[in-house]
Amino acid sequence: MNAQSELVAQVRRTGTLPDLPDGLYLDGGFRPATSRRTMESFDPGKGEAFASFARGDADDVDAAVTSAARAFEAGWRDTAPVERGRILARVAQLILAEADRLAIAECLDSGKTLAEAEGDVRGAARAFEYYAGACDKLEGKTFPLGAGYLGYSLHEPVGVTAHVIPWNYPISTAARGLAPALAAGCTVVAKPAEQTPFTALMLADILSRAGLPAGVCNVVTGTGAEAGAPLVGHPGIAHVTFTGSVATGKRVMKSAADHVTRLVLELGGKSPVIVLKDCDREAALNGVLGAIFENAGQICSAGSRLVIERRIADSFLEELVARTRRLTLGHGLRNPDMGPVSSAEHLAKISGFVERARTRGSEILTGGNIASDPQTGQGWFFEPTIIADRPADDELVQEEVFGPVLTVQIAEDADHALELANGTPFGLVAGIYTSDHGTAHRLARRLDAGQVFINEYFAGGIEVPFGGTKLSGFGREKGLEGLLSYCRTKSVAAKL
Structure with a gap:
């Protein structure tokens, strides 16, 4: 019996996966929600709860955004692109090394088959691998202004980014948003769906072990009303990436409008x-x-x-x-x-x-x-x-x-x-x-x-840009266009 089979057998005996993350992930470590409240996560294949997790709220969101803003200003934005790439490459390696455990957690949390979960985990590793290689290729342009002038553009990280992750593809959707955001030099506050919290927390821990500085990636678990809404409406958020329903996406847009916050929305389809x-x-x-x-x-x-x-x-x-x-x-x-x-x-x-x-x-x-x-x-x-x-x-x-x-x-x-x-x-x-x-x-x-x-x-x-038209949303994830979603272009013109 191989290691994965032994772990599956253990889960079947006990009904749960041992040593699942306990708490929110804030400022480089796990900690309970401010309120000390918890929620249950259910195994859809049984219709029964198999674990509990922290129920964060607006206070926890504020702490996460503060941590992310501090980490952004303290140096992540100025970390050499090649060093950001090395960290993301180590993340990809750790994901693959821990693929069995991640896939089983995803299977229990979301209900999908183990084979599907394994594919999602491999895809998450590939996302970090792809954007690891893109970190030091984010080049600006020069503008032909004529003799006596120099014109050029810079791609700067937008700042603290919010990622609202859906329940149908928890780890792969988290990876396709977090990897380009981190590659661009942004910091992150992620809010996984209340039905599927665990692989986002596990991913945050992997990022830390790969060398990501404290505060660069934070994860707040909880309900949409208590954690998701305060996150997308927080004045410290510079960009929101949201995947979910049209109805919720409209509410996210309205909330983001109060602070003129940038958005990428992927809102489903009827393909x-x-x-x-x-x-x-x-x-x-x-x-x-x-x-x-x-x-x-x-x-x-x-x-x-x-x-x-x-x-x-x-x-x-x-x-x-x-x-x-x-x-x-x-x-x-x-x-x-x-x-x-x-x-x-x-x-x-x-x-x-x-x-x-x-x-x-x-x-x-x-x-x-x-x-x-x-x-x-x-x-x-x-x-x-x-x-x-x-x-x-x-x-x-x-x-x-x-x-x-x-x-x-x-x-x-x-x-x-x-x-x-x-x-x-x-x-x-x-x-x-x-x-x-x-x-x-x-x-x-x-x-x-x-x-x-x-x-x-x-x-x-991951190389192919993904996003919709009409009610399916706007903006693009994946590919180099996905990387640019987390950048703002600054133009410089100088008289020499």
């Missing part, structure tokens, strides 16, 4: 997967399945709408339904095909969408019901679900379910598919499956989305 008659059928089937059922459909960029050309729709859907019915459910530590959803409240929300669809006469091709772990009868599960062709104004087409529910739309040809794909208020990502590369790139140009995948859904990585 289409366009499948045309000349597609590679096997690649398209696998892509559609992964796009909607990975992480139980709880992905902002999930391919939740299948826009398929009529000529192949019947045979494609027949095979897609057959494969969907073979998907296994279960606790994430057993590595089934699909794990649970995040909470009882979210399960009820998903079920509500499907039940309303039933009352509208929707044809449910497969799934459509609340389920449980077949081995234990526990947990918050929803069957992988496919719902037949719905009109463009249907709720299942227009609104984000954020669960394992795929809605089908039938297109007459590529142009009709484009019209259907663009027919929602969201614009995060889109997928295209076709063997005609000319058609693929023509559609890619006209799709109203921040990112387009061609012949492989979720293609790309």
